[in-house]
Amino acid sequence: MMSYLVTIVIFVSIAGLVGLALNLQWGLAGLVNFGVSGFVALGAYMVALTAPHLGWLAATLTAALLCAAVSMALSLLTIRLEENYLAIVTIGFAEIVRILLLNESWLTGGALGIADIPRPFASLTPAGWGDGIILVFALVLVALVYGLMEGLVRSPFGRVLRAVRDDATVAAALGKPVLALRVRAFAVGGAVMGLAGALHAFFMTYIDPSQFTPIITAYAFMAVIAGGRGSNLGLLLGAGSIMLLLEATRFLKDLVPSIDGTQLSAMRLALIGIGIILLLILRPQGLVAEPRRTVRDVFPDATGES
Amino acid sequence: MSPSTRPITRRTVMAGLAALPAAGLLRTPAAAQAADVPLGMVLPFSGATGPYGPDMKKAAELVVQQVNGGGGILGGRKLKLFIEDSESNPTIGVTGTKKLLEVNKVELVGGFWGSPIALASKPIILAANKVQMVSCAANAVTDGDNRGLVWRFQAKSTSWGPAGAKVMASIGAKKVVVLAQQNPFVVAMIEPFKAEMAKLGGSVTDVVMYNPDQPSYRAEVEKAFGSDPEGVFCLSLLTDFASIAKEVYRGGFKSKIVALSIGADAEGKFLQAVGPEVGEGIYHLQPAPPLESPAYKTFVTEMGAPAGTVFLFAGNAHDQICVTALAMEHAKSQDPLVWSKSIPLVCNPPGEEVADVVKGLEMIRAGKKIKFVGAGASCDFDAKGDQINRSFLVQVIKGGKNVTVGVIS
Numbered sequence A: 001m002m003s004y005l006v007t008i009v010i011f012v013s014i015a016g017l018v019g020l021a022l023n024l025q026w027g028l029a030g031l032v033n034f035g036v037s038g039f040v041a042l043g044a045y046m047v048a049l050t051a052p053h054l055g056w057l058a059a060t061l062t063a064a065l066l067c068a069a070v071s072m073a074l075s076l077l078t079i080r081l082e083e084n085y086l087a088i089v090t091i092g093f094a095e096i097v098r099i100l101l102l103n104e105s106w107l108t109g110g111a112l113g114i115a116d117i118p119r120p121f122a123s124l125t126p127a128g129w130g131d132g133i134i135l136v137f138a139l140v141l142v143a144l145v146y147g148l149m150e151g152l153v154r155s156p157f158g159r160v161l162r163a164v165r166d167d168a169t170v171a172a173a174l175g176k177p178v179l180a181l182r183v184r185a186f187a188v189g190g191a192v193m194g195l196a197g198a199l200h201a202f203f204m205t206y207i208d209p210s211q212f213t214p215i216i217t218a219y220a221f222m223a224v225i226a227g228g229r230g231s232n233l234g235l236l237l238g239a240g241s242i243m244l245l246l247e248a249t250r251f252l253k254d255l256v257p258s259i260d261g262t263q264l265s266a267m268r269l270a271l272i273g274i275g276i277i278l279l280l281i282l283r284p285q286g287l288v289a290e291p292r293r294t295v296r297d298v299f300p301d302a303t304g305e306s
Numbered sequence B: 001m002s003p004s005t006r007p008i009t010r011r012t013v014m015a016g017l018a019a020l021p022a023a024g025l026l027r028t029p030a031a032a033q034a035a036d037v038p039l040g041m042v043l044p045f046s047g048a049t050g051p052y053g054p055d056m057k058k059a060a061e062l063v064v065q066q067v068n069g070g071g072g073i074l075g076g077r078k079l080k081l082f083i084e085d086s087e088s089n090p091t092i093g094v095t096g097t098k099k100l101l102e103v104n105k106v107e108l109v110g111g112f113w114g115s116p117i118a119l120a121s122k123p124i125i126l127a128a129n130k131v132q133m134v135s136c137a138a139n140a141v142t143d144g145d146n147r148g149l150v151w152r153f154q155a156k157s158t159s160w161g162p163a164g165a166k167v168m169a170s171i172g173a174k175k176v177v178v179l180a181q182q183n184p185f186v187v188a189m190i191e192p193f194k195a196e197m198a199k200l201g202g203s204v205t206d207v208v209m210y211n212p213d214q215p216s217y218r219a220e221v222e223k224a225f226g227s228d229p230e231g232v233f234c235l236s237l238l239t240d241f242a243s244i245a246k247e248v249y250r251g252g253f254k255s256k257i258v259a260l261s262i263g264a265d266a267e268g269k270f271l272q273a274v275g276p277e278v279g280e281g282i283y284h285l286q287p288a289p290p291l292e293s294p295a296y297k298t299f300v301t302e303m304g305a306p307a308g309t310v311f312l313f314a315g316n317a318h319d320q321i322c323v324t325a326l327a328m329e330h331a332k333s334q335d336p337l338v339w340s341k342s343i344p345l346v347c348n349p350p351g352e353e354v355a356d357v358v359k360g361l362e363m364i365r366a367g368k369k370i371k372f373v374g375a376g377a378s379c380d381f382d383a384k385g386d387q388i389n390r391s392f393l394v395q396v397i398k399g400g401k402n403v404t405v406g407v408i409s
Helices: A002-028 A036-054 A056-077 A084-103 A130-154 A156-166 A168-173 A178-204 A215-227 A232-255 A261-282 B010-030 B050-069 B090-102 B115-127 B157-170 B184-199 B218-226 B238-251 B269-274 B294-302 B313-331 B336-347 B357-365
Strands: B037-043 B079-085 B108-111 B131-134 B150-152 B175-181 B203-210 B231-235 B256-260 B283-287 B352-354 B370-372 B392-398 B401-408
Touching (some): A002 A156, A002 A178, A130 A232, A168 A178, A215 A232, A215 A261, A232 B090, A261 B079, B037 B090, B079 B313, B090 B108, B108 B313, B131 B313, B157 B256, B157 B283, B157 B392, B157 B401, B175 B184, B238 B256, B294 B313, B313 B336, B313 B357, B336 B370, B352 B357, B357 B370
Parallel strands (some): B037 B079, B037 B108, B108 B131, B352 B370
Antiparallel strands (some): B283 B392
16 A cells, blocks of 8 residues: 555656646746657656666756756747747647657667666665655655745746746836746756656656657646646645546545446546536636735835735 | 635535545555455556457456356455556556555456556566566567566567468568558567568568557558558557558558458457448458367357457456466465466466366366466467467458458467
8 A cells, every 4th residue: 555655646746846847837937838748758768868877866967957958949949939839839849759759769769668767776775665765756856846946936037937927028128038038937847847757767667658648748737727827836736636536536446336447447537627627617726826926025115005 | 613604615625636535545455355365457448459448357357257156266265356447558557556556455467458558567566576467469578587477468579470471471462561550569570570571482672660649641551552562561550550441442552451450350340440341351360369169169158249259358368367366276375476386387288178267276176287278378388478379360351241261370
């Protein structure tokens, strides 16, 4: 039982990291990224390829850096396009990554994937505790990223990103470098997605292209919508409840014998759908709404109206 | 703080949602009673391979019923089967496997349609010292040191290729093209196919690969069929092969098609999808269940299917549970490290051939040496855990029906 819960917590952490990244890109900066699965895959493959040679720490950092660089390049590519086109470009990017991973078998093992990815501290861990180490790794990673994101939200960078999201023209008129801000937000988000991919690779120890389907992107958006766009705490709750709902429904058929596997598989996804619809009707702003910030938050002594 | 003033709130809704998993977790450990022998299977019920799950589940449950009806194993203990949906996705397959191992405490994780799912779950099952039985073909599944815990109820990928070449030769196609999906199980077939074609005096002029889940296969079909080869070896699964067959029909190409039955039959689903005109004349092959054996005929009747139905994966699921029960009885233990060693002892000759699992259990208890013959295969294993002596059934679609052409061994 314990180890199953550990598995779930690790998958929640992966979903949480992906969600935090998307929350920065989309929730805070208003940049739609439908290529989430591509960045996660890139991070996972980078780790799988480099960890045996560089060790886990360097491999994880390389994955984050690569994803940041690719994100930056991708957002610069769309410089002259209207921002909604970013969504289309990112979908295309995810497909390109998937097809490259599937076909460049000299590098990625093609459809067979890569097996035996070394885990961090594998030699130091007593037998049977392998998942425990990954759990600690996952929780530390989530805590660090959460701290970083909260810091960003509260910093001047976070404020100006919100301004750019709400009205880019006004922000530009006030002399804010809108393009540079967007590129930076996209790069940081990409790096975090790379970290999520690294965690996925370390936990699974075997990766192949079919693990990185667009469903990852869909779950990330669900988590952000359910949690409350712009709120990192809400995001973690959202990611947690979606993963728990997915897993908890597994137990339905053990408890209610009249449901068989075929019906359950259809029902599980329907239940998630109903959950999201209910949530959007009853709580359109998400589980935890983005904190409304007033002038007083920034200038406690100000007397003006906010 | 009067309750009536509280709005119906998302708090209540969320508390309910949050309580769901907790409620599930609290109840389950009671599900497997101490005396039961819990077994697990990871099967696809949705996604690309979803059509195969229900029959595999039915077949496995059939065996559990028979064994329990016959008094169980290990002195009256009952088998208890837990099944998880893989959604045809390795990540979901891994959480399903974890749940089976940790919550249901299963001794066996069987099923596994699809090599990526089996490969992703393998490290976890081995770490838990349990047995993995798969129904997928990629060679990598049984590669490496598996400590005798991984058993394949399927023909290895590499043995499918030569069988395809023999079909090509028998229908007189010498210059052929391969049209194949980029997938671990299919890719391994291509080189052995080429080698066997060369041996039989033919040649492979081109190999066209495509990615799964494309919206259209027109470009690939035109490339493969455009040079007008005598035959095309189509290594596809159901959804893509249905589109490819329609595309070939539309283009009016005349090359003979040899396909895999998991694409061109899929237990009748291919013909349902494309209709008889499109399917006409397509040859297809698959590792055959022993069609003429009484064991297989009984199995088809028990599944409630018309005589002559060719089940491939359902038979494998049936055999997995049978072999598990027999091996446990033989080893007098449900410890996977012990009973896995009994698998070859109840499956490989010498021994008295037996197909009925209940009868097999009785014979083991009587101290006889048995050789189990399954509904999916004769169930002979080599030292790596791969099934050997699997023959291939070749069929052709004529007038909207699958007609048997012959068996290649």
